[in-house]
Amino acid sequence: MGTHIDNQALEKIPFGVLVFDSKDYNHILFASRRAAQVWDCRDAEELLAYWHAGLSHGIYPGDMDRVFQDISQVSDGEKNEFQITFRILTRKGAMRFVHMSGRREVQDGLIYACVTVHNAEESDVDMLTGLPGPMQFSSHVEALCRNGTEAGKYAVLAFNIERFRLINERFGLREGDLCLKRLAGILTRGFPGGIVCRYAVDTFYVFTQTAHMDDALEIYRELLKKQMSPEWKCVVNIGVFLMPSRELPVGVCMSHAMQTCRSLTGTNGKRIAYYDRALEKEIAFVQYIEGHLEEAVSRGWIKVYYQPVVRPREFDTCNRKKVPRIQ
Structure with missing residues (x-):
């Protein structure tokens, strides 16, 4: 300290x-x-x-x-x-x-x-959008899964505004807040039978029945085009996790939906992805690498090499940069 x-x-x-x-x-x-x-x-x-x-x-x-x-x-x-x-x-x-x-x-x-x-779980309401917060969302979803009759027919969707920080920087916090309010309204109208929550600054979750999901997504896309200002250049990625059963913890479903959503960051064109076996293996591989970095360094499996930086005109080496490589 x-x-x-x-x-x-x-x-x-x-x-x-x-x-x-x-x-x-x-x-x-x-x-x-x-x-x-x-x-x-x-x-x-x-x-x-x-x-x-x-x-x-x-x-x-x-x-x-x-x-x-x-x-x-x-x-x-x-x-x-x-x-x-x-x-x-x-x-x-x-x-x-x-x-x-x-x-x-x-x-x-x-x-x-x-x-x-x-x-006070009842006070868990997002002050900006008026949507339920994460605690209310989890509580309501758990109750629906526990008392619902359509086992295996629910989905959790994660919505993330890519590079939302740039909207705040270019247009100011007031415009950024307006963007979040618009998206909250769009999700509420697009998924009238679902549960919508604002989870973090630029992240929303929706819990809905899969039977209504495709129609709801179509309404969502139309509203997004009409209500979002073109100046914002707002890009919203969607990760979808189809729940195999009602017994799966809500936190796990949300995590899978968000991991799927993050897999779209930086991609061109594709704005929706579904959690599947291929993505599950990819995520498990990344988590394994991240979880064993310290062991790899301590055992000498990761070596640092100095890669030359060459000037294009003279073809002279002007610098070197460190590049870690796994042996």
């Missing part, structure tokens, strides 16, 4: 406090005793041991991307403050809802966040 953090003063605050570096917001620099108790830990030492000093270990997997997406906007300087309600996994294995609000201090470049236990 850095010496510039006033630990004693932060401990006196009557709610949990976390401090992390804006350049590495997964790495916790300070946790107050009250913050530790939110995760059923006695003190900061026990909390950081449970987390392995990283915030990601204490967040419910289905909410992790949404939390870090909100915090990253503060880290990148896109906004100064954030507020988010999400699920955590305590040291005792219980799932709990918490509310976190934080801001980035310009003087020291640190993000200071307050964290409290959140019990």
Whole structure:
């Protein structure tokens, strides 16, 4: 913990406090005793041991991307403050809802966040669009799956506005908010029998019956053309996960839909993809590589080579760049 953090003063605050570096917001620099108790830990030492000093270990997997997406906007300087309600996994294995609000201090470049236990699921409504938040979405979907009669005929769709940040930068936050409101309205009208939620800054989810999905997507496309400003050049990618059964956890379905949606980022023309075996293998391969990077480095399987950079006119080597290669 850095010496510039006033630990004693932060401990006196009557709610949990976390401090992390804006350049590495997964790495916790300070946790107050009250913050530790939110995760059923006695003190900061026990909390950081449970987390392995990283915030990601204490967040419910289905909410992790949404939390870090909100915090990253503060880290990148896109906004100064954030507020988010999400699920955590305590040291005792219980799932709990918490509310976190934080801001980035310009003087020291640190993000200071307050964290409290959140019990009011009914208040989980997105203030900008009026849509249900992630908690209400999960709760409603679970109830429908539990009480529904059409087993195996549901789908979860993830909608992501590609490069939404550019809309904010070019046209301002007010236009960006208008874009989000328009998309929320389009999804609500396009999927009248489904459940729509705003999950993160530029991400929405829809839960619907597959019998109505194709017609709903056609209505959605028509509304998107009519209501989205051409100046925004708004590109919305859609990832579709067809639920094989009602027993599959909602978080898993949402994760598969979002992974499918992300597979479209940077592609030309194709704006919708369905989760299938080929994509499942591709995702598993990427996750394996990411999960074994440290082992590969420690065992010397990854070597760094210096590739020459050549000037086209003179064909002279003007520089070298590092290129990692797997042996």
